Amino acid sequence: MERERQRKQKRQEQNYWKTLFLKFGLLLAIFSVARLLFFFCNCKFFQDESLRNIMLAFAVGLRFDLAIIAILNAPIWIFWTLPLRFRSWKIPNILAETWFVAFNFLALIANVIDAKYFSFTFRRMGGEIFSQGVMLTEDFYIYLNVLARYWYVAVVGMLLTCALCMCPRRLSFIGKSDRIEVRDFGYFFAAVVLLIICVRGGFQRKPLKPVDSNIYAPTLQMASLVNNTAFNIFHTRKNASLPQMKYFGVGDTRLAKFSPRHGSGNFCDSCEDFRGKNVFIIILESFSAEHVGALDRQFKDNRDIPFTPFLDSLLKKSYAFDGFANGVVSIDALTSITLGIPCLFGSPYITSAYAENAMVPLPAILRKDGYKTMFFYGGKSNSCHFNSLRVKAQIEEYYCEYDYDGPESDTKGWGVYDEKFFQFVARKVNASEKPFLAILFTLSSHHPYLYPQELHGKFPKGSGSEPLEELIAYTDYSLRKFFETAEKMDWYKNTIFVLVADHIAGPQQRYYKNTLGGYSIPLMFFDPNGKLVGKSEEVAQQIDIMPSLLDLVGSKHNYFSFGSSLFNGDAPRFSISYNNGIYQIITKKFVCRFNGERVSELYEREDFFLEKNLVSDPVYASQVEDLGNFMKAFLQQYSESIRSNDMLTAD
Numbered sequence: 001m002e003r004e005r006q007r008k009q010k011r012q013e014q015n016y017w018k019t020l021f022l023k024f025g026l027l028l029a030i031f032s033v034a035r036l037l038f039f040f041c042n043c044k045f046f047q048d049e050s051l052r053n054i055m056l057a058f059a060v061g062l063r064f065d066l067a068i069i070a071i072l073n074a075p076i077w078i079f080w081t082l083p084l085r086f087r088s089w090k091i092p093n094i095l096a097e098t099w100f101v102a103f104n105f106l107a108l109i110a111n112v113i114d115a116k117y118f119s120f121t122f123r124r125m126g127g128e129i130f131s132q133g134v135m136l137t138e139d140f141y142i143y144l145n146v147l148a149r150y151w152y153v154a155v156v157g158m159l160l161t162c163a164l165c166m167c168p169r170r171l172s173f174i175g176k177s178d179r180i181e182v183r184d185f186g187y188f189f190a191a192v193v194l195l196i197i198c199v200r201g202g203f204q205r206k207p208l209k210p211v212d213s214n215i216y217a218p219t220l221q222m223a224s225l226v227n228n229t230a231f232n233i234f235h236t237r238k239n240a241s242l243p244q245m246k247y248f249g250v251g252d253t254r255l256a257k258f259s260p261r262h263g264s265g266n267f268c269d270s271c272e273d274f275r276g277k278n279v280f281i282i283i284l285e286s287f288s289a290e291h292v293g294a295l296d297r298q299f300k301d302n303r304d305i306p307f308t309p310f311l312d313s314l315l316k317k318s319y320a321f322d323g324f325a326n327g328v329v330s331i332d333a334l335t336s337i338t339l340g341i342p343c344l345f346g347s348p349y350i351t352s353a354y355a356e357n358a359m360v361p362l363p364a365i366l367r368k369d370g371y372k373t374m375f376f377y378g379g380k381s382n383s384c385h386f387n388s389l390r391v392k393a394q395i396e397e398y399y400c401e402y403d404y405d406g407p408e409s410d411t412k413g414w415g416v417y418d419e420k421f422f423q424f425v426a427r428k429v430n431a432s433e434k435p436f437l438a439i440l441f442t443l444s445s446h447h448p449y450l451y452p453q454e455l456h457g458k459f460p461k462g463s464g465s466e467p468l469e470e471l472i473a474y475t476d477y478s479l480r481k482f483f484e485t486a487e488k489m490d491w492y493k494n495t496i497f498v499l500v501a502d503h504i505a506g507p508q509q510r511y512y513k514n515t516l517g518g519y520s521i522p523l524m525f526f527d528p529n530g531k532l533v534g535k536s537e538e539v540a541q542q543i544d545i546m547p548s549l550l551d552l553v554g555s556k557h558n559y560f561s562f563g564s565s566l567f568n569g570d571a572p573r574f575s576i577s578y579n580n581g582i583y584q585i586i587t588k589k590f591v592c593r594f595n596g597e598r599v600s601e602l603y604e605r606e607d608f609f610l611e612k613n614l615v616s617d618p619v620y621a622s623q624v625e626d627l628g629n630f631m632k633a634f635l636q637q638y639s640e641s642i643r644s645n646d647m648l649t650a651d
Contacts, residue, residue, distance in 0.1 A: 017187070020080055024069065026167050027104060030160050031065040031228070032058065034111040037156050039225060041115040045122075045513050046222060053218035057225045060216045063201050067208050068231040070198035072103045081191035083184035104164055107230035112157035114229040116150050119466075120447065120505060122328055122518055123579050124210070124229050126236035126346045149448065210235050210580055220601075220610065221514060223580065232580075236346040242354065243345070245596070245639035247632035257633040258572070260340075260641060261649050262547060262564070264556045271567070273531050275554035278495035279366065280429075281439045281545070283333060284475065285446050287311075288504035289323070289520040290512045291472045307460060307473045310480035314499070315524060319532045321540035321566060323523025324575035324586055325503045331384045333502035334441070336542035338362050338393040340561030344578040344638060350389045359647045362546040363437055364394040365557050372396065372436040376425045378404065378443040379415035386441065395439070399428060417452055418444040418475050422482035430489045441502075444478070445471040468506040487528065496552060497526040498545055514610050515584055516591050516603075519577055525552075539588055540566050541575035558649040562638060576634065585631055592627040594635075599628040 035058060039046065046054060070077070076096040114125050201208025213227040214220060248255050287308075289295040294312040306312070326342035327333060335349045336342050339361045343349050363373040374397045375390045377383070381400045390398050401415040406424040415421070421443065429438050444451055449467045451474040459477065462469025486492045501521035504512060511517035523540050525532050525548070543563030550557075551565040564571035575586040583594040591610060593601040602615045602624055614620045641647050 023167060024073070024077075027069055027164070028062065028065055030108060030163055031069070031111065032062070033156075033160060034108060034115070035061055035065070035225070035228075037112065037153065038115040038118065041153065042118055042224075044508070046225065048510055049219060049222060053222060054225075056218045057222045060218075061226045061228065063208060063216070064213065064226060064228040064231050066198045067201040068107055068228050068234060069104070070195055071234060072107055072230075073100065074195060074199065076100055077191065077195055081188050083188045100167075101165060105161060108160055108164060109157065110229045110233060112153060112160065116153050118224065122224075122504075122507075124224055124227050124232040126210075126232050214580065214582060214595075214600075227580070242352070242639055242642055244643060245632075245635045247636050254629045255633050255636065257630045258637060260560055260562045260637055260647075261558070262561060263558050264550070271552060271554060273529075274496055274527070274552040276369075276435055277553055278435045278491055279371070279437045279498070279549055279553065280495050281337065281437075281498045281500070281549075282479070283330075283337065283439065283441045284499060284501045284522065285330065285442045285444070286468065286503065286505035287445065287472060287475075287501035287522055288507065288512060289501075289522060290504065290507060290509060290517070291469060292522050295320075295520075295522060307462070307469050308476040310476045310483075311499070311522065314483075314526060315522075317530065317533060318499075318524040318526040319534050319536065320522070320524040321536045321538060322588075323500065323521045323540050324519045324542075324577075325501065325521050326519075326542045326575065326577055328503050328519075328577075328579070329384075330441070330502045331386070331389065333500075333542055334384075334386065334389055336563075337500070337545050338389070338395075338439070340543050340546040340559075340563050341642075342541075342543050342562055342576055342578075344576070344583065344635070348385065350385050350392060354642050354645070355388075355392065357642065357645045357647055359560060360557075360649070361393045362549065363396075363439075365550060365555055365559055366437045366553070367394065367396070368557060369553070369555055370435065372433040374399065374428070374432065374436060374438045375441075376400075376421070376428070376438065377415070377441045378418065378421035383414065395437075399425070414446055414448075415443050417450075418442055418478035419452070419481055422478050423485060426482060426485045426489065429486075430491065434491060434494075436491075442475050442478075445475045445505075462506075463508055466506055493528045495528065496532075496549070497528075498549065499524050499526065500542060500545065511608050515577075515579065515593075516586065516605075516608065516610060519575065519586070536566070537588065538566070538573045539575050539586055540573070557651050560641075560647045560649050562634075572630070574630075583631060583635065585627060587627075590623060590627065592624075592631065594628065594631045599624050599631070602627070 039054070076099050079092065079096055110125065117125060197203065199207070201212075210227055210232045213223040217223040217226040292308045292311055292315070293306060294315045325333060326336040329348070331348045331350060332343040339349070339359060341349055345352070349355065363371075367373055373395045375386070375395045376399045377386055379386075379401055381387050381398075381402060387398060387400075404416045404421060404424055406420050416424075422440070425438070425440055429436065432438075445468065447466075449471045451471060455474065455477075459470050459473035461467065500523045504518060504521060507513045507518065509517075512520065523542075523545075527533075541563060543561060544566050545563070546561050547559070547563050547565040548567060550559060551567050573588065577584050581595065582600070583596070585592045585594070587605075589605055591601075591603040591605060592599055599615055601610075601613050602620055603610045603613065615624055
């Protein structure tokens with residue numbers, strides 16, 4: 001009888017552990033299916049990768065899946081392996097099963113949503129979602145539109161959720177014994193060791209972090225496929241706090257390579273022509289250089305399709321630069337342009353712990369010079385935190401969808417259609433005091449990609465699955481109508497226009513899918529009098545707009561900005577950005593990537609697809625050292641200034 005009892009208990013133990021591992025094995029499989037969904041929804045980003053690299057990315061991604069599964073399920077894993085009798089009690093098991101479903105459901109849904117959201121931001125969602133209440137402010141119609149357009153994502157999400165919910169029912173623990181043997185403590189110890197290994201993501205010296213996806217991915221382009229959204233969110237949940245970056249001691253000459261403190265100065269040979277003029281900044285939603293026919297033509301398969309005929313014609317009469325965005329979302333662009341601050345950590349500046357730092361942004365400086373300041377956006381009041389940033393930037397007047405008083409416009413999308421809202425803007429500016437600073441953020445070239453029914457069929461369609469190019473063409477048409485109206489008004493010829501995109505979207509060509517072309521945007525200055533014309537080969541970024549405008553209009557105030565005037569020939573010309581723990585600088589000759597400790601990658605600009613990493617090539621040792629020191633000087637001043645709330649300058 002005793003031997004039979006022991007055999008029965010042994011079978012029960014075997015069933016128990018089989019069921020436990022089967023339970024978590026199924027969970028790992030569910031996460032792998034979510035990664036497969038991510039791949040199919042974004043396959044255009046990986047179309048140049050070999051089948052071997054894709055399979056390797058899925059295999060490596062299991063480490064990130066296991067890590068987040070271990071982190072989220074650590075309490076119930078310990079409970080289910082603990083060699084104590086109460087692990088078989090009913091109530092604790094119900095609570096454990098509830099934990100299992102709830103936390104894994106949240107992690108799974110994050111990955112499912114990101115399968116499509118990634119195509120808008122080109123990065124996995126991170127801790128910034130805890131500080132963004134944007135979705136709560138938008139119309140329910142938008143959610144229905146998104147759900148209808150991406151129904152297949154919703155269906156797969158529901159199927160995976162059903163599999164997750166069935167998991168604890170179909171694989172319920174059986175044969176638990178109240179009798180605890182000595183060997184159970186050995187099993188528990190082994191289970192804890194296994195848990196620690198999985199939480200760390202392996203046996204490496206440091207625990208796995210999202211930035212490591214860049215290391216373990218077969219190619220840099222596939223880092224996002226290797227990563228796991230829930231894992232990324234968990235490890236960046238505190239990224240609203242900027243880490244301290246200290247590379248050089250006080251007085252080190254290498255720190256002098258960069259300074260965010262600027263004195264007033266006129267570096268433009270013809271600045272006298274622009275002093276005291278009105279300033280009108282137009283921020284173009286999702287206008288990649290790929291969409292603008294006159295830019296980067298060598299990379300376009302559809303170079304003969306005129307998506308932006310008006311912008312192309314305006315470029316010929318403007319002073320255009322080799323433009324780059326500092327971020328990948330709209331609020332980062334507005335922060336860069338008005339505050340002169342790029343977002344180089346995992347949360348938008350305006351929602352971070354430093355949002356209350358004292359500073360004097362572009363609108364505030366121009367107000368001291370007697371300018372009226374206005375911001376226009378055809379969407380909801382605080383969509384994308386625009387109104388919050390408007391207040392921080394000290395802009396006097398804000399006009400949004402609720403203030404629009406023009407002809408009736410369907411607002412089932414984000415807000416008032418561009419064509420009608422732009423006409424409203426022209427009238428408001430015309431009635432405003434002069435001189436003025438006006439900032440217009442365009443709207444329609446944003447999901448859900450809607451424009452007036454009566455204009456359907458008028459604009460060319462692109463090759464992508466989304467009608468983005470069609471909406472780019474509609475916004476370009478709306479800009480033409482706006483300028484036709486504005487040029488009849490008195491203020492027009494006394495105004496400097498800046499046209500710049502917020503970020504890229506919907507890349508189709510290979511060049512625009514990497515971290516070089518993926519930040520390439522139009523950036524140009526337009527003077528209706530024709531005194532600012534040309535094409536500069538120098539790199540320009542969004543944070544350069546503030547210093548450049550202050551230079552042009554002849555402001556006599558000192559200011560703080562991480563950019564520099566594009567008309568200052570002595571200032572370093574570069575663009576900086578941050579993604580997934582990596583800082584990137586683009587110069588006229590190189591693309592340099594820095595991991596917080598050292599330069600990890602260096603490419604020549606002519607290496608358009610970033611295929612040959614030169615960081616270990618002794619021929620480029622001096623460039624690696626120079627760019628590394630510049631990056632360190634920039635990041636140290638960035639970190640110290642923001643963390644210590646030291647961003648004011650005396651006139």
